[in-house]
Amino acid sequence: MAYLELPDGLPLYYEDSGSGPAVVLIHGWTMNSTFWQQNVAALSAQNRVITLDLRGHGLSGKTDDGHTLAQYARDVHHLLQHLELRDVCLVGWSMGTAVILSYVRQFGCGSLRSAAFIDQSPRFLDADDWQFPLFGEYTAVDLAVFAQGFQHARPSVVKPFIAACFAETPPAEVIDAVYAETAKTPSSAALAVWYDMAYADLRPVLPEVTVPTLLMYGARSKVFPGELDRWLAEQLPQAKVARFGGSGHAPFSEEPDSFNETLGSFLRS
Template sequence: MGTLTLPDGVPLWIDDRGQGRPLLLLQGLQFPAGYFWQKNLEALAARHRVITLDLRGQGLSGKGSHGHSIAQCADDLAHVIAALDLHDLCLGGVAFGGMVVLDYLQRHGAGRLRSLWLSEMTPRLTNAEGWAHPTFGDFPPEAGAGFAAGVRADRTAALGGFLLGCFATTPDADTLAEMTRQTWLTPTDAVADLIDDMVKPDSRAMLAGISLPTLLIYGRRNNPVMPGEVGRWMAERIPDATLVELPDAGHSPFWDDPAGFNTALGDFAARH
């Protein structure tokens, strides 16, 4: 574990462990990496070199009043990949982390990558004409903007129910309390700014142009956040996609079914 300082002086918390072909994991919004990946790191690092990090403003990384956007996160990720001199990288993320990965691919290309993995993310969060898979099953664009405003006004009220909906089985009270404490390591302004930015991208058109082998991991049980068939929809459009659906997992397959998640990702990273 350590820190890597970005060109503008912001320190990023980084964990780099294991040996072998590199595998980089980007977690969902709010959570510090060390907590988010606690059920996955040991198993994955037994087979691969595994890099995790907290993006700027989040978790244990440096805080500030600027740079809370997907584009800035993608640029910061590019700096990390270059600073660690990573090549033949299997790069991916869950939810928000997956959105950053796709933006990285658009902004910086695939030159240092050998494969991608994406879990519980969508190329478009909100409703649109011809789009059958919005987040929550129905998420008007104006509701997305209102969500960010709600977080600024009362973060606990706005995000408490969302956290409960992320798991196939509701965690016990002590675990939920610790999860909530961990999310508060990320300031409210950063969370709200990033949510406001997350409702804007539409990456549907780029999927057919992804030339890398791509693993898609989605949960199928009690998943109100991604209730549709977005994983299958993406698998039909990314040319070299492999879809793994975990029947006992919800929106957090890395937590709900860590054995299934670790096997799927570890095996894929070994092959690609």
């Protein structure tokens, strides 16, 4: 385990294990690097695997500043520079994918070898020309109701969200344990980046992802239902779809062996 001091003085927590081609695993909203615990050992057998806690998350520094996708992407860029990484595969789960797209928007694909997207849409909100919003239907009113509930009764909205991340509802003690990890992100930071992500439209960035990209999506996802992965494959220059039949929003946790084998094979190729 280690910390990187970012340009604004914030300590960014990361872990670095294994050797070989570099892979950076970027977690989802209010989550942290502990959620990759079923994957790091298998992937680090043949790769150098870096996990991190985005600012405000997990063991990284807490601040009211910089909770945007753009800043998170800049923080990832500083980490790559600090570790002198080239030809990297960026793997993003949920919000982590949005961070990758923001990274590509700002820095291009020059330092990347490949990318992997895990169950994320490039646009959360409904639109007349958009069929894959959050939960299949997510309006500005839904966003406001969620934010109000989050601010004043956080467990009442986050615990159902956690349950919805899985194809099969986990036991209450599992939901409570996941919630405890998400609670490490202050509410002000969590809401700031949620709003930023909700109003983002990253569809124009997709053609700029010119490296091979693996789309790892759960066939039973309640968070992003439908064949979003098929649509993305048509927008990305070099995309391959890997659909997980027994998973919802978190195939790396719901089907870890299959996930590790699929991502490992992609990394070797």
